[in-house]
Amino acid sequence: MSVLRWRNALGLVLAGLALGSGVLVPAQPALAAELSAAGDAAFSRIASCAAGSDNVLASIVVDSSGSLAETDPSDERVEAVKVALGALQQIRATSGKNVEVRLSHFSNSLSHLTAWGPAEGEHAAQIADVADTLPRLPIGSTDYVDALNGSKSSLDDEAGLVAGTSCKIMLWFTDGGLDLGEGVQANAAAYDDLCRAQGIVDGLRADEIAIVALALLGEGSDDQVSPQDREKLRAIAEGSGDGVDQCGTAPIPPTSMPGAYLAAADSGAIARLFAQAGALIDGAAKGESYTCPDVEQCPDGVLRIPFDSGVERFRVVLQRETAVAPILFAPTGESLQLGAGENLAFGGAAVNVQEVGGLMTVDVTAVGPASAGMWNLSSDPSTTTLIDRYYFWGVTLSVSAPDGLYVGEPSRLRVELTGPQGPVDPSSYGAVDVALQTSDGAIPLIAGNGGWEGTFTTSASGASPNITFDARASATSAPSGIPLGPVSASVGLQTELKPDYPTLSANSVVLPTLQGTDPSRGEVLFKGSSQGDAQVCLVTSEFRAPETAGTVSLVGNRDGECFVVPAGQTLPFEFDVQAASSADGRIDGELNFAIASATDGPDVPLTLPISGTIVRPVDTLRQVLLTALFIAIALAGIIGTALVTRHLAARFVLSTDTRSALVPVIATSTGVRRRDREAPLFDSANDFRGLGLARRGRFTRFETQGVEFGRKVPVWPFSAATGWASASGRVIVSSGGNVARADGTRAPVEFPGTLGFLFIADRGALLHDRPEVEGFVLLVIDARDGVASVLPQRQEQVNTASWTTIVATAREAARTVVAPNTTARGPGGNHDEQSSRVGLPTAPTAPPLHWDEVLGKEPQPTKPGESSDDQLRGQGSPKPPKSVNFWD
Amino acid sequence: MALASIAVLSVTVAQLPAIPVVLTVIGYVTGAILCMIAASFYRASRDSRRSRPDFRVTRGWDKLVTVSVTVGIVAGLANAILLATELAK
Numbered sequence: 001m002s003v004l005r006w007r008n009a010l011g012l013v014l015a016g017l018a019l020g021s022g023v024l025v026p027a028q029p030a031l032a033a034e035l036s037a038a039g040d041a042a043f044s045r046i047a048s049c050a051a052g053s054d055n056v057l058a059s060i061v062v063d064s065s066g067s068l069a070e071t072d073p074s075d076e077r078v079e080a081v082k083v084a085l086g087a088l089q090q091i092r093a094t095s096g097k098n099v100e101v102r103l104s105h106f107s108n109s110l111s112h113l114t115a116w117g118p119a120e121g122e123h124a125a126q127i128a129d130v131a132d133t134l135p136r137l138p139i140g141s142t143d144y145v146d147a148l149n150g151s152k153s154s155l156d157d158e159a160g161l162v163a164g165t166s167c168k169i170m171l172w173f174t175d176g177g178l179d180l181g182e183g184v185q186a187n188a189a190a191y192d193d194l195c196r197a198q199g200i201v202d203g204l205r206a207d208e209i210a211i212v213a214l215a216l217l218g219e220g221s222d223d224q225v226s227p228q229d230r231e232k233l234r235a236i237a238e239g240s241g242d243g244v245d246q247c248g249t250a251p252i253p254p255t256s257m258p259g260a261y262l263a264a265a266d267s268g269a270i271a272r273l274f275a276q277a278g279a280l281i282d283g284a285a286k287g288e289s290y291t292c293p294d295v296e297q298c299p300d301g302v303l304r305i306p307f308d309s310g311v312e313r314f315r316v317v318l319q320r321e322t323a324v325a326p327i328l329f330a331p332t333g334e335s336l337q338l339g340a341g342e343n344l345a346f347g348g349a350a351v352n353v354q355e356v357g358g359l360m361t362v363d364v365t366a367v368g369p370a371s372a373g374m375w376n377l378s379s380d381p382s383t384t385t386l387i388d389r390y391y392f393w394g395v396t397l398s399v400s401a402p403d404g405l406y407v408g409e410p411s412r413l414r415v416e417l418t419g420p421q422g423p424v425d426p427s428s429y430g431a432v433d434v435a436l437q438t439s440d441g442a443i444p445l446i447a448g449n450g451g452w453e454g455t456f457t458t459s460a461s462g463a464s465p466n467i468t469f470d471a472r473a474s475a476t477s478a479p480s481g482i483p484l485g486p487v488s489a490s491v492g493l494q495t496e497l498k499p500d501y502p503t504l505s506a507n508s509v510v511l512p513t514l515q516g517t518d519p520s521r522g523e524v525l526f527k528g529s530s531q532g533d534a535q536v537c538l539v540t541s542e543f544r545a546p547e548t549a550g551t552v553s554l555v556g557n558r559d560g561e562c563f564v565v566p567a568g569q570t571l572p573f574e575f576d577v578q579a580a581s582s583a584d585g586r587i588d589g590e591l592n593f594a595i596a597s598a599t600d601g602p603d604v605p606l607t608l609p610i611s612g613t614i615v616r617p618v619d620t621l622r623q624v625l626l627t628a629l630f631i632a633i634a635l636a637g638i639i640g641t642a643l644v645t646r647h648l649a650a651r652f653v654l655s656t657d658t659r660s661a662l663v664p665v666i667a668t669s670t671g672v673r674r675r676d677r678e679a680p681l682f683d684s685a686n687d688f689r690g691l692g693l694a695r696r697g698r699f700t701r702f703e704t705q706g707v708e709f710g711r712k713v714p715v716w717p718f719s720a721a722t723g724w725a726s727a728s729g730r731v732i733v734s735s736g737g738n739v740a741r742a743d744g745t746r747a748p749v750e751f752p753g754t755l756g757f758l759f760i761a762d763r764g765a766l767l768h769d770r771p772e773v774e775g776f777v778l779l780v781i782d783a784r785d786g787v788a789s790v791l792p793q794r795q796e797q798v799n800t801a802s803w804t805t806i807v808a809t810a811r812e813a814a815r816t817v818v819a820p821n822t823t824a825r826g827p828g829g830n831h832d833e834q835s836s837r838v839g840l841p842t843a844p845t846a847p848p849l850h851w852d853e854v855l856g857k858e859p860q861p862t863k864p865g866e867s868s869d870d871q872l873r874g875q876g877s878p879k880p881p882k883s884v885n886f887w888d
Numbered sequence: 889m890a891l892a893s894i895a896v897l898s899v900t901v902a903q904l905p906a907i908p909v910v911l912t913v914i915g916y917v918t919g920a921i922l923c924m925i926a927a928s929f930y931r932a933s934r935d936s937r938r939s940r941p942d943f944r945v946t947r948g949w950d951k952l953v954t955v956s957v958t959v960g961i962v963a964g965l966a967n968a969i970l971l972a973t974e975l976a977k
Contacts, residue, residue, distance in 0.1 A: 153902045582977070616977035626972035631965060634920035638961075641928045649932035 035280075038238040039260035043280040044472070044488040046169060046210045049257065050091065050281055051396065054164025055098045058088050058119070059151045060127075062134060063174040064105040065142040071175040071216050079358060080271040081131040084171055086356040087278015088119040090363065093352070094282065094313075098162065102154060103127045107140035108181070110150030116158045141181035142174065144236070145190050145200060148211075152204050168209040168257075171277060172237075175216040177229025194236060195247035198546065198585070201236055202248040202256070211259030212281070213237035214273050234261040254439065254468050254490060271359050272388055275317045283487075284315065284390035293381045301381035305389065306480035307331075307349075309372045310428050312394020312420060313365040316377055318387050319358060324380040328362065331373025338362060347371060391482055395419045397489040399436065399469045405495045407458050407595075408604030413443065415471050416451040417487075423450050429484075430476040437470050458495065464590075464607045465507035468492045497606075500531045500599045502565040504608065511577055511612030514587065519555050519576035520612060526573060528565040532598035536573075537562040539605070543577065543589030549614055550580030552587055567598065582616040642717040648698075650711055650721030653752035655696035658782040659688035662705035667759060667773045669804040675774060681795055682779060684788040702753070707732070707760070707778055709753055712740075723749035725778075727760045731813045734758060735797065737805030744813025754782040757798050759806050766814035773807055889926060890960030893919025897963050900970055912971035919964025927957045 035043070050056050062077055085101065092099040099119040104112045113130045117123030151170045159166040178194075180186045194200045204211060213233055231241030237259035240246045252258045260280070264273040292298035307314055318326060328336045330347020340355035348370025352363040364375065379385035395417045405411045415434055417424040426432045426447060434452045436443045445452040458467070469492075474485035497503050505525035514520040526536055538561045543552035555576035565571045575591070589610040594603045661682055664675035674681055682688075691704055701710045706728060713721045724746045725732055731744035735756035740746035747758055761775030777798060783790045896915030900907060930953050934946075 149899075153899070156902075618973055619976045623972050623976035626975055627969050630916060630920075630968035630972060634916075634924075634961070634964060634968065637921040638924040641925045645928040645932040 035260070035262065036234075036238060038240070038258065039262070040486075041488070042210065042238065042258035042260040044486050045258055045490070046167070046212070046260070046281055047283040048397075048488050048490070049167040049208070049210065050097070050169075051095065051283070052165075053097070053167035055100060055159070055162045055166040056088070056091060056095075056169065056281075057116070057155055057158050057162070057166050058084075058099070058101045058169045058171055059155050060084055060101060060103050060171045061110065061147055061151050061173065062103070062105045063107070063142060064134065065107045065140060065175070065179070067142070067175055075135040076271060077173060077216075078131050078134050079356070080173065080274040081134070082128050082356045083271040083359050084274035084278055085119060085124055085127055085131075086354050086359075086361060087275055087282065089124065090278065090352075090354070090361070091282045092119055094363075094365075098164075100158065100162070101127060102158070103130055104151065104154070105134065106143065106147035106150070108143055109146045110143075112150075112154065116154075116161075142177065142179045143190070144174075144178045145193060147172065147174075148194065148200055148204060148236075152200075152207060152209055155209055156207060168207070169281060170204070170209055170211050171214065171274070172211060173214045173216070173274075174233065177226065177232060191232060195245070197249050199248065205248060205252055205256035205258065208257040210257045211237045212277050213259065213261045214277060215261065215263040216273075230263075237261040254470060272317060272319060272386070275359055275361065276388065276390075279315055279317075279390045282392070283394075284392050288389055290387045290389070292379045292385045292387055298379075298387075301379040301385065303377045303379070303387055303389075305375040305377060306482060307364070307366070307372055307375055308477035308480045308482060309366070309369060310393075310419075310424070310475075310477050311366065311391055311482060311484065313363060313392040314375075315364075315390045315392070316362045316387055317390075318360040318362070318377075318379065318385055320360065320379065320385045321383040322380045322385075324383075326360070326380075326385070327378040328364075329376040329378065330371070331375060332370055347375070391484065393475070393484040393487060395424050395473075395485075395487060397434075397471050397473050397487050399471050399489060399491040399493070401456075401493050405456070405467065405493050407495050407497050407501075407606055408602060409498065410455045410457045413454050413456050413469070414451055415445060415453070415473075417473060425450065428478065430478040430481055432473065432475040434471065434473045436472075438467055443469075458605070464495065464609060465504060466492050466494055495606075497595065497604065498597075498601065500529050500534075500597045500601050501595050501604060502526045502528050502534050502536060502571075502598075504606065505570075506608075508609040508611065511587070511610060514577065514579055514612060514614040516582035516615070516617035517579055518617065519578040521574060521576050522610060522612075523572050523574045524608060526565045526571045528567045528569045528571065529598040530568055532567045533564050534567075534598040535562055535564050535596040537594045537596075539592045539594050541575075541589065541591050543587055543610070545579060545587045545614060546583045546585035548581060549583035549585065549587070552577060552579045552589070552614075554578075577610070577612070579614055582614075584615050585613070587612045587614050639717045646713070646717070646721050650713070650723070650751055651698035651700060652702055652709055652711075652723065653696070653698050653782070654691060654693055654702060654754070655782055655784075656690070656693050657784055657786075658691050658693065658754065658780065659787050660691065660704040660778065660780045661687035661689070662707075662760075662776050662778050663687055665759075665775055665777050667761075667775055667803055667807055668771050669807050671799065671803050672759075672777065681777070681798060682791055684786075684791045688781070688787050698752075704780065705778055707758065709749060711751075723751050723753060725749045725758055727758075730760050730762055731766060731810050732758055732760045733806050733810045733813070735801050735806075737802055737809045739809055739813050742813065743816045744810060752782075754780050757794070757801075759810060761810055761814075763814040766811050773810065775810070889918045889923045890956040890963060893923065893960050893963035893967060897966050897970075900967070907970050907974035909971065909974055912967045912974065915967030916964050916971055919960040919962075919967060921964065923957055923960030923964065927953050 060081060062081060068077070081103065088099050088101055091097070100116050101119045102112060102116045103114045104110055114123070114127050117126070151172070155168040155170065159168055178187050178191055180190055213236065215230060215233055228244060231244045232247070235241035235244050235247035238261050239248060239250055239252050239258065262273055262277055290297050290303055292303055293301040297303070305314060305316065325337045325339055328338055328351070330349070332347045334347050336346050336351065338353050338360065340353055340360070342351065342353040344351055345367070348366070348368045350365045350367055354361045364371070366372070377387070379387070398416050398418065400414050401411050402414055403412050413436065415436055434445055436445055436454060438456070443454040443456050445454040468490060471489045471491065472486050474483070476483050494507065503526070505527065509522045509524055511520045511522045528534065538558055540559050541554045545552040555578050558575065563571070563573070577587070591608040591610060593606045593608065595606055596603050663682060665672045665681070666675045672681065691702070701708070703709065708726045709723065710726070711721050711723045722740070724740045726746050729745055732747040733739055733744065734747040734749065735758070738748050740748045750756060758778040759775055760778060761773055765774045779794060779798070781787050781790060781794060893915045896911050896918070900911050900915065
């Protein structure tokens with residue numbers, strides 16, 4: 001049996017008080033809309049849910065649509081979130097439960113601003129900080145669909161992660177109607193999606209998620225949202241609204257969680273609206289609001305608060321215009337100046353004070369009889385203070401069947417109220433009303449033995465193995481007549497059959513998933529009575545499924561089928577359920593049996609709930625082929641992109657400012673010096689020559705000073721392309737001391753081709769043991785401000801290079817004979833060909849020198865096209881580098 | 889884009905057994921295709937900046953891109969499987 005949460009309603013509690021203060025009529029300073037009967041019942045249910053669960057999960061979802069600029073210009077929602085957080089902290093403090101909260105916002109879509117975490121400590125501080133950013137969030141339309149779906153997923157996910165049962169609440173603040181920003185028809189379609197049977201809202205309710213809609217009806221909001229839109233919002237929360245169609249299945253099934261709609265008259269009341277929602281969830285009823293000072297209600301700023309025994313707690317929420325602290329007077333004559341953060345024993349009660357966002361919340365919990373009597377709350381009479389007051393009954397409601405619940409037999413039911421100190425004595429209240437009902441109707445109750453009792457007989461149409469009883473209690477306290485409650489409880493009790501009837505092995509059957517129109521088989525076991533054989537008949541079967549599934553029924557039209565369950569034996573009853581069409585969704589239904597007695601008892605009806613899921617079948621071959629196709633498309637896109645970007649990026653970038661210099665040098669393992677004269681390595685005025693380009697370009701190949709530059713593109717699309725330089729068969733080494741081929745005929749070059757330098761030497765110049773090696777250094781510079789601007793740095797780069805490595809690599813390459821059509825990897829570079837070392841080097845024959853003129857010799861004649869070096873040296877028109885199609 | 893693909897995948901999985909085609913297409917394209925394209929252009933852009941004197945290797949970004957591409961492709965292909973499943977019904 002479950003034990004459910006108490007709650008308390010607040011009414012015109014000061015009327016007829018023994019202390020003779022007169023009747024106080026509640027003012028209307030803030031919270032405009034009255035809580036509807038459906039909302040009141042929903043809060044009772046939510047409070048029961050919160051009390052009966054191990055965890056309370058609250059998803060605070062705040063509207064950030066563009067209309068907020070009109071309806072909440074002063075960003076009151078920021079403080080409202082903090083107040084709601086404070087209310088959740090209060091639930092945590094009073095119940096000791098794990099209360100977790102997450103802050104999200106929505107406009108075009110739902111976005112989570114924080115993760116889930118406890119409503120206290122660092123996480124609470126983080127939510128408060130994040131709430132400050134709400135006014136800065138991007139604005140947009142108002143998409144309820146995404147807000148509800150996203151919040152449902154978030155709550156369900158978190159409920160699956162925390163241990164124990166969870167009460168899931170969506171605190172949904174919005175100022176307006178559904179507006180996708182795509183026209184009236186789109187909005188209507190979205191509303192239909194939300195509100196159709198088995199739709200989104202039904203999904204939330206069936207998932208036992210309580211939607212608490214907190215609407216802002218501020219000035220200017222009428223321009224943004226019509227009254228009908230607001231009623232639609234009410235319908236989403238509560239199931240129905242004035243002048244609009246019902247939303248979701250109506251009435252809301254007992255197994256689903258109802259919601260509530262609250263409205264604030266203006267932006268300044270938003271925070272109090274959140275405070276009200278928190279109080280109601282915590283078990284209070286909608287409170288009354290007062291304006292202090294007021295001649296009748298709050299003379300001289302003093303509000304009278306009756307507090308009777310039998311009432312667990314009262315709460316006052318103050319919205320002040322002054323910093324003057326209010327003073328609380330206890331019936332014992334003591335007084336207490338209220339300050340935030342106080343938590344102390346006072347006047348026979350425990351007093352807790354919180355202050356968030358300009359709202360002060362004062363909780364006074366009775367801990368002894370001394371607290372009963374008239375309390376007074378004194379506020380600054382020179383300024384206006386708005387006060388909301390709530391009472392908490394503090395009882396739980398339980399339902400039981402002390403003698404068992406027999407199908408077809410009258411059974412005794414008992415309802416009890418339990419308070420913090422044990423069973424509640426009804427005589428201590430002015431009046432206590434308790435009601436109990438099932439889906440078949442109300443069950444009369446009679447007070448007695450400290451509780452209430454009634455008799456229940458299962459209906460003739462069929463008894464479920466589990467019957468849900470909804471109990472509800474309300475009371476008025478004595479002597480002040482404070483209305484308390486209602487508290488509610490929804491309790492499921494298992495039915496039983498007398499020994500002369502066969503029994504069922506299960507309370508319900510969950511079918512294996514229905515694959516399209518294929519039948520799904522369920523089974524239930526009947527255990528025979530020990531008193532003899534008995535007949536069981538399947539009277540009717542009913543199923544509910546998504547519309548697209550068509551008719552769902554038992555295979556073979558088995559309604560009316562009867563069979564005998566032998567005494568003391570177990571008999572399986574198998575059945576196949578089939579849908580007329582394929583669909584995705586949930587199937588629910590019942591098998592209604594008539595069970596005969598093994599003796600002379602009457603037949604009893606019994607209903608067996610059936611549930612399951614239907615999915616459209618998957619063509620596995622098609623699924624595999626489509627998956628392969630999508631993967632192939634993705635791979636093609638990936639490879640294509642890699643190829644394109646590689647061909648575009650791996651290019652030599654040269655401009656009209658690009659110059660190259662080829663100088664003769666003598667290199668040793670310790671450095672390099674100029675060979676032709678005693679001078680710095682490079683002369684910016686005389687050594688550098690242009691490449692003869694008409695404009696800047698990106699090239700796959702070019703030649704300068706007799707050295708050819710090109711690139712190597714690996715077959716594997718994800719390997720980077722590499723640049724290389726070749727000096728007509730001579731050994732060429734990069735500034736890092738690397739060669740791209742083992743025989744030194746190519747050196748690696750970094751793109752864009754104007755980095756580092758190259759060392760070039762004849763093989764003969766390397767095949768000796770002298771420490772000095774004659775060769776050349778090639779430098780390519782691309783500087784907008786001229787070669788001289790960067791030459792010092794580049795020359796320094798040459799001087800500080802590891803000439804030990806460069807010379808050693810060059811000598812090794814000179815001694816290497818290359819095996820044709822093979823590749824090898826040498827020190828620091830990629831190679832095209834496989835190399836092998838032999839005893840004596842045989843260097844390939846080098847073409848004629850093109851750089852002899854550098855040494856003052858006449859250039860050797862070359863065949864046209866063998867090298868562009870001659871052309872670049874001014875023989876005829878300079879030829880620009882080749883620009884090659886990047887697919888080349 | 890990798891995160892977008894994961895988000896779409898999460899939303900889709902949450903709605904199972906119903907599979908929204910549009911969402912899975914978005915998840916597939918963003919994760920399996922656009923993610924790689926973006927990464928390729930990032931690398932091309934990075935390589936083209938190598939010649940600048942102020943160029944610095946940012947290994948953090950490189951790792952982030954690598955992880956994002958991996959995650960994006962996995963999420964994209966998961967969306968592709970869901971899409972194929974829906975189309976094969």
